[in-house]
Amino acid sequence: MTGDRPQRSGDRTLRIRLTDSPISRLGYWWATAVGFTWGFIWSTGRVERRHGLLVFTGMPKWTFGRGGSCVGGCYLTNRNAGDRVLGHEAVHKEQWLKYGMLFPLLYLFAGRDPLKNRFEIEAGLEAGGYLPTPRRGRASSTP
Secondary structure: OOOOOOOOOOOOOOOOOOOOOHHHHHHHHHHHHHHHHHHHHHOOOOEEEEOOEEEEOOOOHHHOOOOEEEEOOEEEEOOOOOHHHHHHHHHHHHHHHHHOOHHHHHHHHHOOOOOOOHHHHHHOOOOOOOOOOOOOOOOOOOO
């Protein structure tokens, strides 16, 4: 005997996966329902499906954080809905899918500083508006 507890026939281990699982998907759909309801109540602008997100514009600034908030598959904003930002928010949607209702807690523990928050870094700091976008144009020449 190797010191392991002997297994009797009929012993089964139940493992519950909280990420990338039916449980996280349920959390994603719950968050999406909450985001949809919140957007439906407060949006005064266009509601569109873009980048796989339901985008609610014309939201009062107090109804979302920073330039906009991704809640499940919904993006809530006043007018910050360019393609670059929506690409960033689409990554947050995937994070919601992976982590479900653990995502808000994990995001909170990752910190409010977007430059150190692993979820913002993964989504792209430039696309999220946290770093200046390098300008394209002619290179200046110095005499």
